């Protein structure tokens with residue numbers, strides 16, 4: 030990610046190698062604050078309270094969290110307790126459990142004293158792999174965006190995205206945003222419609238911040254505007270990320286994604302889902318089987334912005350954080366292996 034004119038990853042090890050350094054995303058775009066996580070409990074809080082977020086990035090954070098627990102105590106009991114703590118921090122994105130399983134499998138055969146070193150090494154490898162996967166998604170997506178632009182070469186290519194599936198949701202590049210960054214860099218005139226993504230406004234706060242940092246033209250829109258823009262021919266494609274794709278191809282992503290897919294289907298706008306293999310859950314049959322996180326109602330009853338937090342309703346609220354888009358509404362899955370019409 031380009032931050033303060035420097036290319037930086039969203040997560041790295043701390044300078045002493047014993048912790049993990051992340052951005053406090055709750056403060057973006059108003060302040061750039063890096064925090065150091067020093068224990069599994071720190072990592073769990075950062076994930077649960079969404080200092081850090083996005084499916085691949087919470088997986089990477091949890092992997093370091095497990096390594097930090099093993100650095101304090103390399104026993105089986107410590108491994109199991111930290112695994113459970115971190116796995117329960119957020120329920121929906123499958124990357125979290127995937128990353129924890131990767132680390133646990135790597136260290137379980139080792140002596141307790143050797144586990145922390147191996148766990149940090151596996152967490153580093155998860156991060157490096159995430160960057161490579163996203164680059165590959167970007168390259169396949171670039172070919173797709175080139176084709177889409179060739180249909181109307183006289184005007185910018187309009188992409189609509191929901192939530193933040195960018196640098197800030199991954200270790201680098203993003204999934205849904207990787208093709209956009211590469212297309213922009215390749216001279217394709219891309220413009221992005223950024224859904225604000227209530228209730229937490231990841232689009233307005235994070236995606237817009239990233240796109241601005243990379244110089245990509247974009248416009249923030251109210252979540253309800255997408256259907257109208259699609260009907261008027263102002264959206265060439267929708268590209269979103271995902272927290273989990275099930276065996277039948279159903280796509281779980283940030284609440285509101287399903288409505289965008291319905292509107293895209295009704296208006297013959299292609300709807301693409303970008304994902305690395307780490308987000309595919311072959312063990313879950315359909316989207317109906319995915320645990321959907323229910324977050325605190327204050328995220329709906331209040332809005333946080335530059336001036337602080339204000340209440341926007343006098344009533345109580347419900348706050349399901351994700352929804353499921355049925356596979357039949359997905360035009361294609363943009364993966365590191367290419368654009369697939371079924372998963």
Ligand SMILES: CSC[C@@H](O)[C@@H](O)C(=O)COP(=O)(O)O
Nearest residue numbers: 082083084194198204270271283
């Ligand atoms: C590449 S990130 C894909 C998804 O994790 C992303 O679209 C999303 O829904 C993030 O939700 P969040 O609740 O902000 O963690």
